[in-house]
């Protein structure tokens with residue numbers, strides 16, 4: 406069986422379970438012993454914080470101990486660090502080049518990357534370079550943001566000046582798009598070939614995470630995502646967010662090079678992304694199946710829970726509930 410290590414496993418029980426069902430031996434790590442995904446994995450380990458200098462060495466120990474063939478980071482937190490030190494992990498890391506990972510993490514650098522590689526990106530400026538004829542409304546948007554935090558809408562110059570002074574984080578100014586927002590879950594091989602691209606609608610989001618959505622067969626979105634992922638040479642899973650404007654032009658606004666919060670949808674739609682990841686770990690070269698998925702699958706997410714009890718040594722284990 407192929408052993409897969411999930412870092413910053415947190416609450417991503419859906420992903421760990423899906424890999425287990427796909428035939429992986431799952432190993433989850435987190436700094437927090439109360440991270441639920443730890444207890445859904447075949448094995449787990451507690452590791453130092455991502456910013457601790459021994460973080461990568463601790464992961465390497467887990468890799469060696471369990472014969473890990475593939476490392477999959479589940480959050481943004483350790484992506485840059487792992488991409489920079491991939492040679493120290495001693496196994497395959499499912500992330501694009503460090504340069505791309507770092508630029509995607511900063512929305513202004515990402516905008517520059519998109520322009521460089523001909524990926525459509527909304528007009529965006531640094532606060533010091535805003536032009537005189539700025540087309541309002543615009544957004545004052547955190548450069549390193551997540552979960553829709555620190556985004557403010559400005560309708561005119563006064564509001565723009567206010568929000569640039571008000572925001573607590575380094576920001577950029579971006580044209581506010583007017584159309585519908587979509588999200589496309591792609592999976593790419595180690596050479597940056599797109600193996601599949603599954604668009605979904607954003608029926609409802611909470612705290613920046615999609616909680617309700619539906620897969621759609623939309624050829625323009627599929628092609629946009631395939632081209633974008635190949636121009637950026639993405640590797641493994643990524644979530645590409647874009648807008649379709651009233652004139653049917655598209656703009657990419659955010660890319661996370663990891664499984665998105667909406668992971669259950671491409672899974673339920675038959676994307677088989679865990680199987681593709683395992684094939685890459687075995688050194689295979691699966692053929693692209695772009696467009697091969699079921700449309701009209703609806704996802705509605707909910708909270709779940711896990712009860713734990715202490716082992717004799719103070720570690721925790723799932724409580725087996727009497728039915």
Ligand SMILES: Nc1ncnc2c1ncn2[C@@H]1O[C@H](COP(=O)(O)OP(=O)(O)O)[C@@H](O)[C@H]1O
Nearest residue numbers: 527550551552553554579580581582613658659
């Ligand atoms: N240029 C834009 N025009 C309109 N809405 C935007 C724009 N950029 C972001 N948004 C809205 O803000 C949300 C969060 O922005 P995003 O760039 O995805 O950052 P993050 O998800 O990292 O917080 C988006 O899902 C979208 O609804």
Ligand SMILES: [Mg+2]
Nearest residue numbers: 552553646659
């Ligand atoms: Mg986003």
